[in-house]
Amino acid sequence: MNHRQPLSPHLQIYRLPLTALLSIAHRITGCLLLTAWIAIVLCLIYLALGREDAWQTLHLWGSSPAVRIVISGWLFALSLHAVHGIRHLLWDMGFGFERGTIHRLAQAEAILALIFTGYLASGLW
Amino acid sequence: MVKVNMNRPALLWFAERVNAVLLLTLMSWLVLAIQHQAFHTYRDFQVWVADASHLLALVMLVFSLHWHLGKGLQHVMDDYVQIRWQHRWLGISIKLMLAALTIAGIAALIHISRQ
Numbered sequence: 001m002n003h004r005q006p007l008s009p010h011l012q013i014y015r016l017p018l019t020a021l022l023s024i025a026h027r028i029t030g031c032l033l034l035t036a037w038i039a040i041v042l043c044l045i046y047l048a049l050g051r052e053d054a055w056q057t058l059h060l061w062g063s064s065p066a067v068r069i070v071i072s073g074w075l076f077a078l079s080l081h082a083v084h085g086i087r088h089l090l091w092d093m094g095f096g097f098e099r100g101t102i103h104r105l106a107q108a109e110a111i112l113a114l115i116f117t118g119y120l121a122s123g124l125w
Numbered sequence: 126m127v128k129v130n131m132n133r134p135a136l137l138w139f140a141e142r143v144n145a146v147l148l149l150t151l152m153s154w155l156v157l158a159i160q161h162q163a164f165h166t167y168r169d170f171q172v173w174v175a176d177a178s179h180l181l182a183l184v185m186l187v188f189s190l191h192w193h194l195g196k197g198l199q200h201v202m203d204d205y206v207q208i209r210w211q212h213r214w215l216g217i218s219i220k221l222m223l224a225a226l227t228i229a230g231i232a233a234l235i236h237i238s239r240q
């Protein structure tokens with residue numbers, strides 16, 4: 001008889017449910033938002049020291065498409081992180097654990113995050 | 126009225142949720158304020174920051190963010206960093222970095238408000 005150690009599900013072939021993917025995304029977006037916070041603090045320091053000249057320079061940087069793409073990415077991270085955070089708060093109050101609801105909420109969360117990103121990023125482009 | 130005795134971990138858990146709600150509220154306020162306020166010049170921005178209620182809200186946002194980031198990064202670190210010395214040094218580095226960001230952020234905001 002061939003005795004083999006049982007294996008955990010292979011991540012490459014095991015299809016993660018949307019809820020699990022959003023949970024992973026919540027952590028990734030949290031780390032991305034740290035980079036946004038570092039950038040914001042650096043901009044504030046630059047403004048505090050440079051005043052009007054720094055303001056003009058930041059405006060110039062902000063008008064470049066590459067910077068706008070990065071800011072849009074941060075806004076998406078903020079939207080997804082915030083919406084998933086609200087879902088966590090709902091879970092903490094005991095809502096949304098039913099089998100059907102949990103998947104529908106995950107779908108609603110992804111759609112809402114995209115809508116919020118579109119709304120926030122519309123001011124950039 | 127029902128009295129609930131919360132031990133320290135439960136109190137911390139509750140405080141994290143209260144802070145998350147505060148952060149959501151302040152972040153929504155900031156996003157709406159930025160969208161509705163036309164900052165054409167540095168002076169517009171400076172006058173807006175110098176308003177006492179705005180400055181207070183911004184400082185609260187920085188503190189709230191500091192705490193939320195600290196707890197969040199601690200969770201991620203606890204889950205993925207298993208080697209003890211790496212965990213310890215990464216923890217210290219994160220705390221120092223967040224403290225530096227918070228102090229620098231608040232100092233910059235106060236400096237801008239006083240110009």
